[in-house]
Amino acid sequence: MKNYIYTLSFATWALIACDSKPKVIVADTKTESPATPSSSVPVTAKNPMGDMHQVQVTEVLQAERYTYLKVKENAETFWIATAKLEAKVGEQYFYKGGLLKTNFESVEHKRVFDKIYLVSEIINAAAHPGSIAEMPGHNHGPETAPTPKDFKPVAGTLALKDLFGKSKKYQGKTVFVAGTCVKANYGIMNKNWYHIQDGTKFNGKLCDLTITSNENIPLGAQVAFEGKLVLNKDFGAGYVYEILVEDGRLK
Numbered sequence: 001m002k003n004y005i006y007t008l009s010f011a012t013w014a015l016i017a018c019d020s021k022p023k024v025i026v027a028d029t030k031t032e033s034p035a036t037p038s039s040s041v042p043v044t045a046k047n048p049m050g051d052m053h054q055v056q057v058t059e060v061l062q063a064e065r066y067t068y069l070k071v072k073e074n075a076e077t078f079w080i081a082t083a084k085l086e087a088k089v090g091e092q093y094f095y096k097g098g099l100l101k102t103n104f105e106s107v108e109h110k111r112v113f114d115k116i117y118l119v120s121e122i123i124n125a126a127a128h129p130g131s132i133a134e135m136p137g138h139n140h141g142p143e144t145a146p147t148p149k150d151f152k153p154v155a156g157t158l159a160l161k162d163l164f165g166k167s168k169k170y171q172g173k174t175v176f177v178a179g180t181c182v183k184a185n186y187g188i189m190n191k192n193w194y195h196i197q198d199g200t201k202f203n204g205k206l207c208d209l210t211i212t213s214n215e216n217i218p219l220g221a222q223v224a225f226e227g228k229l230v231l232n233k234d235f236g237a238g239y240v241y242e243i244l245v246e247d248g249r250l251k
Contacts, residue, residue, distance in 0.1 A: 160207035
C-alpha cells in the first residue's frame with residue numbers, strides 16, 4: 001500500500017526526533033547542501049510557527065534527491081526542503097516542526113536561500129485521513145469499498161448505532177466493535193486509518209466509525225476491533241473527529 005508520509009533522512013534532524021514538541025535548529029551555513037547538513041548546531045528555540053502547518057505550494061524546485069517548495073502559510077511565504085516528492089503548484093501540505101537554516105546554499109540550483117526549513121515529515125493534504133481525498137485531480141486518496149449489505153453481527157460486539165447513540169457513556173473506555181472495512185488510509189501519521197460500517201443507522205445516517213490501528217487489513221474485510229473510544233479528537237489544521245476509536249486491535 002502506498003505510504004503518503006515522506007521522510008527525509010537528514011542527519012541533523014535526529015536532534016528533534018526524540019522530542020514530541022518540534023524544535024527549530026538555527027544555523028548559518030554558507031556552503032551546504034541538503035545531503036550534508038551540519039550536525040552540531042544548537043537547539044535555540046521552539047518552532048515559532050507552531051506545531052502543525054498547513055501550507056500551499058507556490059513554486060517547486062526539484063533536485064536529485066530532494067524537493068524545494070516555496071509555500072504560503074496565511075500571509076507568510078517561505079521555503080521548505082524535504083525528501084523528493086511529486087509536488088505541484090497549488091497543492092496543499094501539512095507538516096510539523098522543521099529545522100530552520102539561514103544562508104543555505106543549494107549547489108544543484110546555484111542559489112542561496114536566506115531562510116529555509118528542512119522538513120522531515122510532510123503529507124499531502126488530500127491524503128490526510130480527515131480530508132476529502134476523493135476530489136478530482138488528486139491521486140493520493142484512500143482506497144474505498146462499497147457499503148456492506150450483508151454484514152453478520154459478531155457476538156459480544158457493540159452495534160455502531162448504540163455506540164454513536166451513547167458515545168458519552170463509552171468515552172475513554174475500551175469498546176469492542178465490528179463491521180466491514182469500507183475505506184482505508186495506510187501509513188498516515190504512522191497509523192493505518194480504517195472506516196467500518198455494520199449496516200446500522202443513527203439519526204437516519206449510516207454509521208461510519210473511524211479506527212486508527214497498526215493492524216493491516218484489506219478493504220472489504222469483516223473485522224472486529226477493540227480499542228479506546230475518544231470524542232472530539234483534534235489533530236490540528238481543522239481536522240476534528242467527533243467520535244474515534246484509537247489503537248484498534250483485531251480480536
